[in-house]
Amino acid sequence: MFSGGSYEEVARWLKMFLNSHAKREHPRIEAALEDDDARVCYAAQLHFGERVSPLMEFDYKDVAAHRGELAWCADLAQRVRREARALLAGSASGNVATRR
Secondary structure (H helix, E strand, O other), rough: OOOOOOOHHHHHHHHHHHHHHHHHOOOOOEEEEEOOOOOOOOEEEEEEEEEEOEEEEEEEEEHHOOOOOHHHHHHHHHHHHHHHHHHHOOOOOOEEEOOO
């Protein structure tokens, strides 16, 4: 259904997916997605005010191949919501944002 796609298309899908599921925990959580210059992976973090989740890394080929699979998406949604809840709780896994 949605498998495959260009690097940019998959990045847009991933960012929307991450935001959609993180915002189910709190509407002010935002997902930030960075890509690498070699265009083989993405790095994502959730932001809530000054708090930032640990880095989540995703391989482009893996996301492109599985984004149309319900079970894979359900597992990813659970992971994102778990990180969002930890961020809201201010747990040790949530870090204070650093300026670049």
